[in-house]
Amino acid sequence: MFMNCRRVKKCQFLRLISMCCVMSLLMVCWDHVDHHVVSHVKSYSYRYLINSYDFINKSLSVSPEEAARFGSYPYLLNNKDICKDQDVLLLLFVKSSPGNLKRRQAIRSTWGNESYISHELGVVVKVVFAMGAHPDVLSESVIQKKLHRDLHKEHKNHGDLVQQDFLDTFHNLTVKLLLQFRWTHENCAHAHFLMTADDDVFIHLPNLVRYLQDLRRQNVQNLWVGHVHRGAPPVRRRDSKYYMPFDMYQWSSYPDYTAGAGYVVSGDVAAKIYQASLSLNASMYIDDVFMGICAIAAGVSPQEHVYFSGEGKTPYHPCIFEKMITSHGHEDDIRYLWKAATDPQVEGISSGLVGKLYCTAVKLTLLCKPYFTNTYSCTAAFT
Structure with missing residues (x-):
């Protein structure tokens, strides 16, 4: 009996210590817990119970004159004839920055090679790099002058740069979004599809072209x-880099939107988004979210595609390459991935019963992990 009492007291003591540890951990990490738990509970409650996003558009509506000041920057570099007299399947805007020459060159020599696309895939895809001015553009340093000369030389050689006179910073990403839809409206409205992507995104053009042709x-x-x-x-x-003050956006949930790393809209949607942007306050500097706000005004909803990546890099495997469309986070390995993903041996790897079972098992292993990777979802293993 004496031993049982000691056991009970010892058990209670351990519980007390454990509870104190848990409470201490919660107190130390409360901000983290609050952000990742409480804010998501509020967000999903708003998204699925209230769902009154029409209020957002009403509050952000402005006069055409006021809306115009967000996207009426003069062009520093431009080529209005990129799409002229061509049946353009896809106008592909790559969001770049003035100093990212190596990334643009890697894209031009791999998935963005228009000659390859034309001869091997039999369609017209126009790749255009959208950018603002370097943040230190007012500096008179030798480096800035060289960057200016290099950009003009690059544009003279390739003719694919579209640059406006706004600072190319994170907080001007929405301005860059407006640039893309405005330029499309003015110079390539006949393109069947418009895509926007970051310059560290890998795009499997053969797979994307087949998808868009269908x-x-x-x-x-x-x-x-x-x-x-x-x-x-x-x-x-x-x-946080993505900090959103209440005075800019007071609601508990963002409207549905696609990851800005890479998404596609049809030509009619591009026109609707442009028109919607002409009456909205574009001070919302997270361009993905602003796209979602414009889409509400345009009456358009995003559709999930399991082979469009979010902010994560997709696993490297032929079973993944066979159906992949985009993968994010490729600054230095674009050329390697292009060679691996377009290897003739990749095509048909999942053909036949054995091939399908093999690739399903591989994708289950690579994609259905118990932690969040923000790349292809587990459902991609079954498609």
Whole structure:
């Protein structure tokens, strides 16, 4: 009996110590817990119970004159004839920065090689690099002057740069979005599809072209496809890159939107988004979210495609390459991945019963992990 009492007291003591440890951990990490738990509960409640995003558009509506000041920057570099007299299947805008010459060269020599696309895939895809001015553009340093000369030389050689006179910074990404839709409206409105992507994104053009050709044959409209974020909460931590103050956006949830790393819209949607942007306050500097706000005004909803990556890099394997469309986070390995992903041995690797079972097992192993990678979802293993 004496031993049982000692055991009980010891057990209670251990529970007390454990509870104190848990409470201490919660107190230390409360901000983290609050952001990742409480904010998501609020967000999903708003997204699925209230879902009154029409209020957002009303609050952000401005006069055409006020809206114009967000996207009316003069062009520093331009080529209005990129799409002229051509049946353009896809106008592909790559969001770049003035100093990212190596990335642009890697893209031009791999998935963005228009000659390859034309001769091997039999379609017209126009690749255009969108950018603002270097943040230190006012500096008179030798480096800045060299960068200016290099950009003009690059544009003279390739004719694929579109640059406006705004500072190329994170907080001007929405301005860069407006640039893309405005330029499309003015110079390439006849393109069947418009895509926007970061310059560290790998795009499997053969797979994307096949996908878009099928959609074109079906005369698909109202298309906005990519890696969809639903019910994402605004980040309220001031130390975050994505901090969103209440006075700019007071709601608990963002509208549905696709990851800005890479998504595709049909030509009719591009026109609708441009028109919607002419009456909205574009001070919302997270361009993905602003796209979602424009889409509400345009009456368009994003559609999930399991082979469009989010912010994560996709696993390297032939079973993945066979159906991949985009992968994010490729600054130095674009050329290697292009060679590996377009190797003739990749095609048909999942053909036949054995091939399908093999690739399903591989993709289950690579994609269905118990932690979040923000790349292809587990459902991609079954497609």
